[in-house]
Amino acid sequence: MSNDVSNWQQKFLTQLQSMTVPVEVSGLPNMARWQISADYWQAFAEQAVQQSLRWVAGWAEQQDSQFFINAVFEKQGQYLLLRTTVPADKAELPSQAGVYPAANRSERHTQDMFGVQFSGHPDNRRWLRHKAWKKHEYPLRKEFAIDNECAEVAEPDLDYQFVKARGSGVYEIPVGPVHAGIIEPGHFRFQAVGETILNLEERFGYVHKGIEKTAEDKTPEQLLRLAGRVSGDSTVAHSWAACQAMEQAAGVTIPLRAAFLRGILLERERIANHLGDIGAICNDVGFAFAQMQFSRLRELWLRSHGKIFGHRLLMDCIVPGGVRFTLNEAVCESMQQEIVKLRKELDEILPALDLNSSLEDRLYTAGYLSEKTAAAFGAVGFVGRASGQDFDVRRDSPCAPYDQISFLVALEHQGDVASRLWIRVKESFSALKLLRRMLTQLPEGEEKGIWKTPPEHSEGVGIIEGWRGEIFTYVRFAKANKIARFYPRDPSVLNWPVLEKIVLNNIVPDFPVCNKSVNGSYSGHDL
Amino acid sequence: MLRLFAKTLKTGVVTERFKKPQDSELEQLGIKIKRRINKYFKGSLAIRAVDVGSCNGCELEIHALNNPFYDVERFGIHFVASPRHADVLLVTGPVSRHMQTALLRTYAATPDPKWVVAVGDCAVCGGEFGINYASCGAVENVIPVDVVIPGCPPTPETLIKGLLGLMK
Secondary structure, three states: OHHHHHHHHHHHHHHHHHOOOOOEEEEEOOEEEEEOOHHHHHHHHHHHHHOOOEEEEEEEEEEOOEEEEEEEEEEOOEEEEEEEEEEHHHOEEEOOOOOOOOHHHHHHHHHHHHOOEEEOOOOOOOOOOOOOOOOOOOOOOOOOOOOOOOOOOOOOOOOOOOOOOOOOOEEEEEEOOOOOOOOOOOEEEEEEEOOEEEEEEEEOOOOOOOHHHHHOOOOHHHHHHHHOOOOHHHHHHHHHHHHHHHHHHHOOOOOHHHHHHHHHHHHHHHHHHHHHHHHHHHHOOOOHHHHHHHHHHHHHHHHHHHHHHOOOOOOOOEEOOEEOOOOOHHHHHHHHHHHHHHHHHHHHHHHHHHOOHHHHHHHOOOOOOOHHHHHHHOOOHHHHHOOOOOOOHHHHOOOOOOOOOOOOOOOOOOOOHHHHHHHHHHHHHHHHHHHHHHHHHOOOOOOEOOOOOOOOOOEEEEEEEOOOOEEEEEEEEOOOOOEEEEEEEOHHHHHHHHHHHHOOOOEHHHHHHHHHHHOOOHHHHHO | OHHHHHHHHHHOOOOOOOOOOOHHHHHHOOOEEOOOOOHHHOOOEEEEEEEOOOOOHHHHHHHHOOOOOOOHHHHOEEEOOOHHHOOEEEEEOOOEHHHHHHHHHHHHHOOOOOEEEEEOHHHHHOOOOOEEOOEEOOHHHOOOOOEEEOOOOOOHHHHHHHHHHHHO
């Protein structure tokens, strides 16, 4: 395996050199870093897509009078950081979005926040920026103050150019930002004929609250509080990813016991969210039995979180270098019993779902995502895995404790709402198994290692399989233990664009269940 | 179908009892109630939840209010789909500047008499995000607030006590 892995990078490098693309090779501890000239930015993407590399994340960073532009790719669990430099006074480079649709919104994010122009971008409308700051102001540039002067009431964003559809019988449905349910704000613009959806366009940025800017100058502890609130339902995953990035930058290795305890938190978070989602998907097609049963199971699960870890959603349990709590044997034993009990309940409830014909009628074939589209958009997590994308960070690029425990990654090829429901069931089962083994194999030792102040400019990345999928976080340190740059890439960034494809040719009333089957985070996306 | 009924019967009623909270208890929880709801609403309260920038942690706990343990509908509290049907706006998150107008319009669309409940540390005081180029901070910086329920996020129990306190 490891030979194959180094092979693709070596082959790719040779190919680039044969095309006379100069590449400066260096590395972070867990990934290669290739620096190329900005002129070749797009050419690189064209080669990368041919080699079937997956686009993972993109972000920029200012250092003095230049910008670093970064993109990360992955193949066979091996990550590659691509970097180029452009001068701040002429920040322009060719776009990768024409090749990788996943890079589309990310580049628009960089365009809005840094004023970097991506030439040849297929759609360079603004994305995160509405009207709260002016057109030629760029919040993540150093000269932009975090308390930049604002209008008393920010102007609403009324002139965003949505895609139009014309023709007899075509009508438009605007939805949001304030939705009918208890959910986050965002705008959906449908074009429909009768009940059939012709097109859906998402418009986000409503919950943009300046997370990247706020992160600057924070200490590691302060950053963790913030990272734990990038998306509340993924607080463990985001905290761990941020911590892993900071620990890599600082050269801190966490004790094995701490890694296991983090693993326990992560799997518990996964189960809590899957339980909630399974019930909610059924509820969106009017099957209240499942909603009541699963919300009951979720509540019981959350109550143990509160009792054992002191927080129902597990916020702030992870600290730089380790975790903030310990588990004694009695608690481990009670958790084992809880797992057996939950498994038994699921075995009673799930057949009732499986045998219900009205549920089957609504969920099967609804919201179909083909394997081809999933691959083209780089869909991750259960959305990708329900459409044949066989990737899981825990198996393919594991950190401790996942490198010590083998497990089966659930995979489906059907790609519909039912598939995304049942893959959650399978993932919950495998998470319960993982949890049992982590509790059994929990090593003795410290819960927290010693923190070292990282050198100025040191950088690190964190890659964690949260319950939604792969989270990629980048951190760079400034002087004196302070953060210079924090970029968390939530899996929703990759999965939201896929929803626009999933709903095509479905009926408008099925949108809620299609949306719930993907369940993207607005907060994690908008930052 | 039989399995379904069997499981329902076996599960039984798990709903828990809640007493109307005393003022001292509310104080202990940090819940501040500036105005009580007009006695005409005390048996029926229509709530519109508005997220104006939350990390979605508060939404998860508000959702929990409808699970069988808390079952807030038995107190006459129900969540409605439009501010035009609402007596109360339950607002979460620091108010992002991109949601400022939406919140003002939602408030204007809610018929009088109306009450605003700020839920969670972000809505109460700005939380982790505070005031910056993209965030107005606390809800009271944008619309008048009648009740604050702090917590990051507040537990469903705290939320119920806050709402019952308002209806007392």
